[in-house]
Amino acid sequence: MSAPDPTTESLIRAAMRGVQLLEMPEPWKRNATYEDLDDIPDTYVGEIIDGDLWAFPRPASGHAVVLAELQHELAPFSRDKGPDGWVILADVEVRFGPHLLVPDLVGWRRSRMPKIPDLTVFELAPDWVCEGMSPSTARLDRGRKREIYAQGRVGHIWFGDPVHHTLEVLALHGPVYHTITVAGGNDRGRFAPFDAVELDVGALWSR
Numbered sequence: 001m002s003a004p005d006p007t008t009e010s011l012i013r014a015a016m017r018g019v020q021l022l023e024m025p026e027p028w029k030r031n032a033t034y035e036d037l038d039d040i041p042d043t044y045v046g047e048i049i050d051g052d053l054w055a056f057p058r059p060a061s062g063h064a065v066v067l068a069e070l071q072h073e074l075a076p077f078s079r080d081k082g083p084d085g086w087v088i089l090a091d092v093e094v095r096f097g098p099h100l101l102v103p104d105l106v107g108w109r110r111s112r113m114p115k116i117p118d119l120t121v122f123e124l125a126p127d128w129v130c131e132g133m134s135p136s137t138a139r140l141d142r143g144r145k146r147e148i149y150a151q152g153r154v155g156h157i158w159f160g161d162p163v164h165h166t167l168e169v170l171a172l173h174g175p176v177y178h179t180i181t182v183a184g185g186n187d188r189g190r191f192a193p194f195d196a197v198e199l200d201v202g203a204l205w206s207r
Contacts, residue, residue, distance in 0.1 A: 025136065027052035034100065045091070048100040049144055056136045059104070062162035063132045067104050069204045070130060070160060074107075076197050083111040084196075086128075093121045096152045101145060103129040125152040128193055133161040150176060156193050165205045167191070 032053035040046040077086040088107040107128040131141040159168040170177040186202035
């Protein structure tokens, strides 16, 4: 794989600057069970990682805009009901062995999930996830959750950063992820695994 060009490297550094300054929060409850999720306020999202319950406030408006616009940009894939289409959902629980994660956006190829099952918790590992970067979740998203996604063989992760206006695209190579591109500002491009359609990155930051 070729080395990132200088522009890509600078965007990666910009995306990481806000993460490096954050302290890791404490779990909501250690040695938690699935039933403990009922104790979290409705304004929080709960995940169980390594037996601990983590709870974070639901996204602020900038974060929510990125996710909503991204779903809009990926609509051609969701509308395709054939084997080349995708099931793309927001804010659903996905089990990875003992871990219960809630990616901001999650996608399965329709060749693996032809129809959306009526489930509370999805057991089938997805093909793609997108995490919106926020101060409260960035370290966990880029750290332990990324390791769990790799163990679950999730092919691609996208990190959308509404502060630095960057979209980072990672692909799984062997046991770890590698950043294959970072787009920012008003860039347009084709980004795996949705490279069949050109994506307007600038639309993600519009309000």
